[in-house]
Amino acid sequence: MVESKPKVLVVEDEPEIRRFLRVSLTSNGYEALEATKGEEAIKMAAEARPQVIILDLGLPDIDGSEVARKLREWCDAPIIVLSARDGENDKVNLLSIGADDYLTKPFGVQELIARIKVALKHASRANATDEPTFTIDDITINLANRTVHVAGEEVHLTPIEYNLLRILVRNAGKLVPQQQLLRDVWGPGYAKEGHYLRVYMGQLRKKLESDPANPKYVITEPGLGYRFKMD
Numbered sequence: 067m068v069e070s071k072p073k074v075l076v077v078e079d080e081p082e083i084r085r086f087l088r089v090s091l092t093s094n095g096y097e098a099l100e101a102t103k104g105e106e107a108i109k110m111a112a113e114a115r116p117q118v119i120i121l122d123l124g125l126p127d128i129d130g131s132e133v134a135r136k137l138r139e140w141c142d143a144p145i146i147v148l149s150a151r152d153g154e155n156d157k158v159n160l161l162s163i164g165a166d167d168y169l170t171k172p173f174g175v176q177e178l179i180a181r182i183k184v185a186l187k188h189a190s191r192a193n194a195t196d197e198p199t200f201t202i203d204d205i206t207i208n209l210a211n212r213t214v215h216v217a218g219e220e221v222h223l224t225p226i227e228y229n230l231l232r233i234l235v236r237n238a239g240k241l242v243p244q245q246q247l248l249r250d251v252w253g254p255g256y257a258k259e260g261h262y263l264r265v266y267m268g269q270l271r272k273k274l275e276s277d278p279a280n281p282k283y284v285i286t287e288p289g290l291g292y293r294f295k296m297d
């Protein structure tokens with residue numbers, strides 16, 4: 067059986083960056099589709115049904131965030147935003163309008179491909195039946211019976227620690243915004259209580275990580291949220 071290449075739609079008006087993306091994608095086994103404007107991107111997404119969309123924010127016709135919002139009305143493909151801006155609010159807003167991840171320019175081929183792999187894995191996981199067990203290195207989390215083992219030993223987590231870990235590993239590799247963690251674990255009134263997260267993530271690291279001060283798995287994305295790192 068011939069496996070078809072995953073289609074990645076690149077939405078970028080700058081020819082040099084578009085070329086870099088095209089070369090990086092095709093040399094890594096992806097099919098690159100290209101759009102230079104927002105309206106064109108929405109049309110191409112509808113016709114070609116790409117598996118992943120890479121979206122530049124500064125487009126000549128409509129803003130990238132508007133493109134993401136319009137795509138999200140019907141399209142489930144993961145959207146990775148290319149951001150030249152370093153304002154953290156922009157990134158948080160993008161996540162809230164339906165983008166799945168972001169890359170800040172300039173970025174390298176490896177970072178790009180790693181993000182695409184995470185996005186694809188996540189998309190296929192959303193369609194597949196949920197796996198009850200999550201394993202990385204010597205950590206095993208059984209989501210069905212709520213147990214956690216590190217190097218063969220059972221680790222006792224409090225309900226809050228367990229719920230945070232569960233959300234992180236269900237989104238493994240992806241940035242989970244801190245508002246989402248606070249809302250899902252503590253409730254809608256807690257969106258601004260970021261210090262709760264710092265305390266509990268610290269406890270989680272002590273229980274999971276061999277060097278909690280230099281975490282390998284529970285990674286803080288300053289000002290944005292947390293990411294359970296997979297590589």
Ligand code: CA
Nearest residue numbers: 079122124125
């Ligand atoms: Ca641009």
